[in-house]
Amino acid sequence: MNKLSQLSFVQAFNTILTLAMIVMLSGCAKDYVPKEQEVMDPEADYLTKTFSPLLERTTLIPASFNYGNTSTPVTFSILNIRNAGTGEPASELTDKFPVKIWSQSYTGKEQSLAEIEAKRTTEYHSLFEVRDHAGDFVFWGYPNSSTLVQSNPQPGYLFDVKVTNKGGTRYFRDMKLIPNKPIPYTPSNFDHTSGMQLTPYTTIGGLLNVKGAKTRGYISNVQVSFHKIIPKDSKIQSGTSLTFRFFDTLYNPIKLTKFNTTKWATLIHGFNPVWKADSTSGPAKIDSAIITYQVAYPIPLITYPTAYTTSDGTQALAMFTYSRIGFGGLKEDAVISFPFSIYESGDWEVDFWFKDDVPQFENN
Numbered sequence: 486m487n488k489l490s491q492l493s494f495v496q497a498f499n500t501i502l503t504l505a506m507i508v509m510l511s512g513c514a515k516d517y518v519p520k521e522q523e524v525m526d527p528e529a530d531y532l533t534k535t536f537s538p539l540l541e542r543t544t545l546i547p548a549s550f551n552y553g554n555t556s557t558p559v560t561f562s563i564l565n566i567r568n569a570g571t572g573e574p575a576s577e578l579t580d581k582f583p584v585k586i587w588s589q590s591y592t593g594k595e596q597s598l599a600e601i602e603a604k605r606t607t608e609y610h611s612l613f614e615v616r617d618h619a620g621d622f623v624f625w626g627y628p629n630s631s632t633l634v635q636s637n638p639q640p641g642y643l644f645d646v647k648v649t650n651k652g653g654t655r656y657f658r659d660m661k662l663i664p665n666k667p668i669p670y671t672p673s674n675f676d677h678t679s680g681m682q683l684t685p686y687t688t689i690g691g692l693l694n695v696k697g698a699k700t701r702g703y704i705s706n707v708q709v710s711f712h713k714i715i716p717k718d719s720k721i722q723s724g725t726s727l728t729f730r731f732f733d734t735l736y737n738p739i740k741l742t743k744f745n746t747t748k749w750a751t752l753i754h755g756f757n758p759v760w761k762a763d764s765t766s767g768p769a770k771i772d773s774a775i776i777t778y779q780v781a782y783p784i785p786l787i788t789y790p791t792a793y794t795t796s797d798g799t800q801a802l803a804m805f806t807y808s809r810i811g812f813g814g815l816k817e818d819a820v821i822s823f824p825f826s827i828y829e830s831g832d833w834e835v836d837f838w839f840k841d842d843v844p845q846f847e848n849n
Contacts, residue, residue: 522556522652523556523650523651523652523653524554524555524556524652524653525555525556525648525649525650525652525653525654525655526552526553526554526555527655528553528554529550529551529552529553529554529555529648529655530550530551530657531549531550531551531646531657531660532549532550532551533549534657534659534660534661535660535661535662535663536622536624536660536661536662536663537637537662537663537664537665538624538664538665539664539665539666539667539668539677539828540630540631540634540636540664540665540666540667541626541627541628541629541630541631541667541669541828541829542624542626542667542668542783542828543584543623543624543625543626544623544624544626545621545622545623546621546622546623546624547621548561548616548619548620548621548622550620550648555648555650555652556650556651556652557650558618558650559618559620559648559649559650560617560618560648560649560650561615561616561617561618561619561620561646561647561648562615562617562646562647563613563614563615563644563645563646563647564644564645564646564647564656565644565645566578566579566613566642566643566644566662567642567643567644568635568640568642568643569640569641569642569643569661569663570639570640575642577612577633577634578611578612578613578634578642578662579611580611580612581609581610581611582609582610582611582612582625582627582630583607583608583609583627584607584608584609584610584625584626584627585605585606585607586605586606586607586608587604587605587787588604588605588606589603589604590604591604591786591787591789592791593754593789593791593792593793593794594791595754596756597756598725598756598779598780598781601781601786602781610623610625611625612624612625612627612630612634613625613642613644613662615646620648624664626783626828628829628830631666631667631680634664635664636663636664636665636666636680637663637664637665637666637677637678638678639663640663641661641662641663641664642661642662642663643659643660643661643662644660644661644662645657645658645659645660646660665677665678666678666679666680667680667828667829668828669711669827669828669829670711670825670826670827670828670829670833671800671825671826672687672688672689672709672824672825673687673711674686674687685710686708686709686710686838687708687709687710688706688707688708688709689707689708689709689821689823689837691820691821691822691823691824692704692705692707692820692821692822693819693820693821693822694817694818694819694820695819695820695821695844696817696819696844696845697841697842697843697844697845698842698843698844698845698846698847699842699843700841700842701845702842704839704841704842704844706839706840706841707821707837707838707839707840708837708838708840709823709835709836709837709838710835710836710838711827711833711834711835711836712833712834712836713831713832713833713834714726714728714832714833714834715832724830724831724832725779725780725781725782725830725832726777726778726779726780726832726833727753727755727777727778727780727784727827727832727833727834727835728775728776728777728778728832728833728834728835729741729752729775729776729803729834729835729837730774730775730834730835730836730837731743731744731774731805731836731837731838731839732836732837732838732839733839733843734839734840734841734842734843736838738774738775739774739839739843740773740774741760741773741774741775741776742773743807743844743846744805744806744807745807745808745846746806746807746808746818747804747805747806747807748804748806749776751792751793752778752803752804752805753778753780753784753793753801753803754780754781754784754785754786754791754793754801755778755779755780756778756779756780757778757779758776758777758778759776759777759778760773760775760776761773761774761775761776761777762774762775782827782828782829782830782831783826783827783828783829783830784801784825784826784827785798785799785800785801785826795824799826800824800825800826801824801825801826802822802823802824802825803822803823803825804820804821804822804823805820805821805822805823806818806819806820806821807819807844807846809845809846809847809848809849810848810849811848811849812849819844821837823835823837
């Protein structure tokens with residue numbers, strides 16, 4: 486073998502030897518890389534430990550759990566929920582009750598009450614729950630739960646939360662649940678502690694270019710009241726109706742045709758509007774002072790922006806509008822915007838009272 490061949494052989498041998506060592510060393514290195522371990526951070530904690538949802542309203546309470554270095558997934562569970570005053574188990578919060586949940590997505594484009602209800606189903610849940618892996622608390626809006634559950638100013642309830650993963654388990658004890666009295670609708674003047682309405686009326690602030698017939702100035706005082714009615718019209722399904730009415734300063738009904746540019750068909754996400762006069766004289770639309778819709782409760786059905794809600798989807802938004810010719814032949818468009826919510830099912834009526842001056846509907 487000549488010198489050139491010997492050199493090539495040595496180089497090839499060294500190359501193979503080097504590759505073999507690299508492979509061997511890399512295999513050994515894998516054995517010494519520490520495996521990732523699940524961790525339950527001892528500093529993990531809840532940022533909020535007292536919760537005060539409103540009774541009879543389904544409320545999602547976002548998790549305020551500070552994970553720190555805790556590994557996910559984590560499982561949450563509520564333990565030992567008890568009366569804060571007596572220490573007795575709170576079966577009213579652990580018993581199962583029928584509640585409505587969405588089985589399909591609500592879009593705001595449903596064309597009937599039946600279509601909406603077909604997207605909801607009934608399940609049985611404890612009134613107070615925690616989502617297993619998200620940690621959010623859910624307080625379910627079961628009707629008449631205010632007759633079962635303690636509320637402010639009573640001491641409420643204490644409960645513990647178990648948080649666990651493969652790295653360990655921690656317990657967070659003596660967290661507090663102090664529900665507030667139900668508020669059936671907004672805007673309103675209810676006291677959260679007593680549940681009493683402080684005044685029979687609330688005011689409306691969404692007035693644009695609404696001028697008074699007497700003062701010629703801009704109207705600012707429109708008082709609004711909510712109350713339940715017992716419908717006499719068999720066309721309206723009991724417990725699923727919403728009625729609107731307007732009154733002048735002397736509480737005489739105002740014909741709804743005065744609101745001559747209002748889009749009544751899309752005023753709210755309601756169906757089958759029924760027009761009625763304020764007396765038994767007949768249902769002729771031209772004399773109508775009452776309009777009633779079939780609706781599904783709560784209003785709005787979910788917090789989601791639609792054509793019938795405020796921009797953030799938290800409230801329904803009814804727009805009552807009219808147009809007239811003012812001085813100088815100029816067209817004047819007026820808007821009464823009414824953001825509202827109704828959380829309690831029933832046959833509700835909303836009355837608007839122009840307390841100080843009635844709008845100038847007629848042309849100048």
